[in-house]
Amino acid sequence: MLQVMDYSKEPRRDILCIDVKSFFASVEAVERKEHPLKARIAVVSKPDSNGGLVLASSPMVKKLYGIKTGTRLFEIPKHARIDIVRPRMALYLEKNLEIISIFKRFVSDEDLHVYSIDESFLDVTQSHRLFGSTADIARQIQAFVWEELHLVVTVGIGDNPLLAKLALDHAAKHDQAHNFIANWHYEDVQETVWNIAPLRDFWGIGSRTEQHLNRLGIHSIRDLAQADVGKLKKKFGVIGEQLFFHAHGIDRTRLSESFVPKGTSFSKNQILNKDYTDKHEVEIVIREMAEENAMRLRRHHLSTGLVKLSIGFSRDVAERGFSHQLPIAQTDSSRKIIEGLLVLFYRHYQPIPVRVVNVTFGKIEPKSALQLSLFEPAEKLISQEDLDKTIDMIRKKYGYTSLLHASSLSSGGMAVYRSKLIGGHRSGIQK
DNA sequence: TCTGGGGTCCTAGGACCC
DNA sequence: TCTGGGGTCCTAGGACCC
Incomplete structure (x- = not known):
């Protein structure tokens, strides 16, 4: 007997989760007048030390050498034809601000949540009369960012921020054929969310929680969605309950309410x-x-x-x-x-x-x-x-x-x- | 020889108070 | 005579994110 959610009472907003493809590396490519998808750049935290860490690498570098965020400098083959570049955070911050100004053409401040230096959430539910469908808005944003900054942005679309984020991380980023846009809705949860693997790739599950879940006999998001919420809550506290609902694609966060910058430390x-x-x-x-x-x-x-x-x-x-x-x-x-x-x-x-x-x-x-x-x-x-x-x-x-x-x-x-x-x-x- | 840096949130256990 | 009990705050540690 499959445990399935009744989504009729869940909020349905039109949420975009947008990030810049290989942000730091792409900015460096543009500075060198190269196409970000063709360049071969790795931005490394400490280029002088073998322990340096790759913070971002061009898509080509990922494809050719399997070098991704988190790779250590000593793991990069010496013969590889890659530009190893020192991070310029101030420059990335500047580009980030320019991109945010483009977002603001489509949504009001309260419907924009800047999540990190290269990731933002937009609630475009109120923007359709002026700018068209959700997918139209996504394409327009991509076009503006490309024309003005020569950067490629990828877009996840979902009924809530979680689905948008999952669509971004697990579909949009990898799908050049669909212009780096992916759409995930409640109706698709079983074919999309449930198939995310391994567990630690899911937002909110790290390697420790994965091991813990494995010990409980949970090896996939589908398993997690079929687990006993009561038991999860007992083992993980409120996080357990949240994990269960996330496995079903449920997230009741409203961008316009949640955007309270804490800044307490x-x-x-x-x-x-x-x-x-x-x-x-x-x-x-x-x-x-x-x-x-x-x-x-x-x-x-x-x-x-x-x-x-x-x-x-x-x-x-x-x-x-x-x-x-x-x-x-x-x-x-x-x-x-x-x-x-x-x-x-x-x-x-x-x-x-x-x-x-x-x-x-x-x-x-x-x-x-x-x-x-x-x-x-x-x-x-x-x-x-x-x-x-x-x-x-x-x-x-x-x-x-x-x-x-x-x-x-x-x-x-x-x-x-x-x-x-x-x-x-x-x-x-x-x- | 191999250690990035800046954040947030949750929890268990102890102190203290009434 | 009794091993009370609940609330709140603080701390250290753990886990996660980009």
């Missing part, structure tokens, strides 16, 4: 170029990362009330590392933030080689008036604040490298290197 993550055995060198890295993150706070007139520090140990040891957080008085002061992080660091430090450092600020709030602490004389507080602002101003004008704390100049310091990065990647902007 800022984080900096860094895999060090070697294992750090000297705790002072780790401290310096923490200071730098905190400083950069604090600059970001001040630039946006925000403050944090919670600092988190995660330390990952070297792969050579059995221990994994630790992660701790500490509430602090709402602040944007580098000094206070660093103080909190170092409390965490020295409270939990063990003499084990460190390879990964993560600094996160939580409880981010708009900065109101100057927040005075009861325990600190007001004058001292203000002067520290002025100092931070001055430092930021100079850095904004002359670049991060123009002002470094003395500690950053020792061998553990990577601030200079990192200053050339935006979002962890080279910005491509000359300082």
Whole structure:
């Protein structure tokens, strides 16, 4: 007996999920006046290190060498005729904005949800009178993006955001014959959604959840749709229930309601170029990362009330590392933030080689008036604040490298290197 | 010799309160 | 005399996404 859903009460919207084919690599191709589908480019996170990671590769590179996102640099054959390119995040961000401006010709702001640097959802239910059918709108967007930017976009169409996203990932991206557009609706779930394999390719299922499901005898999306919801809920909590409904193509998210940018945390993550055995060198890295993150706070007139520090140990040891957080008085002061992080660091430090450092600020709030602490004389507080602002101003004008704390100049310091990065990647902007 | 970086959400267990 | 119980908040860890 097949478990099938009654879709008559489910929302039916006209949702597009759009992404740019091999976005970073395609932008690089266009910059070189090449056709994005014919170019042979791989954008690699750290081209200088064998451990560098492919962030995007041209369709041709995928086809000829099987190189895709996540491939390591050392896995790329030496003889391969591929341009290995350093990421230019600032450039991609610019192109992203141009593409979004094209979307806005077709939908109002509330019906647009920018999901990532190269993926957006559009609810075009209200756009038909002006622009025609859903498929017409998809084709017009493709045409505009091609004419104006020479980029190829792929479009998934569905009754809700999930179906649109699945249509995009599992059909549109691979289907050049149909002009990179795919349409999935409730009626097609059994022939489309249920056939997605392996499990981990499904949105929301990673390798861990796949293993867990396998242990429960669930090996396909069809199996998942036939499973006992009660049991899933018991094993996975609310996620279990959600997985079950997703397997049936059900998703009640309304774009116009869901689009509430959270923005509650800022984080900096860094895999060090070697294992750090000297705790002072780790401290310096923490200071730098905190400083950069604090600059970001001040630039946006925000403050944090919670600092988190995660330390990952070297792969050579059995221990994994630790992660701790500490509430602090709402602040944007580098000094206070660093103080909190170092409390965490020295409270939990063990003499084990460190390879990964993560600094996160939580409880981010708009900065109101100057927040005075009861325990600190007001004058001292203000002067520290002025100092931070001055430092930021100079850095904004002359670049991060123009002002470094003395500690950053020792061998553990990577601030200079990192200053050339935006979002962890080279910005491509000359300082 | 091989470790990207920036996010969000969920959960279990403990502290604390009434 | 009693191993109460529920709510809320916090923390650490895990899992996922692009």
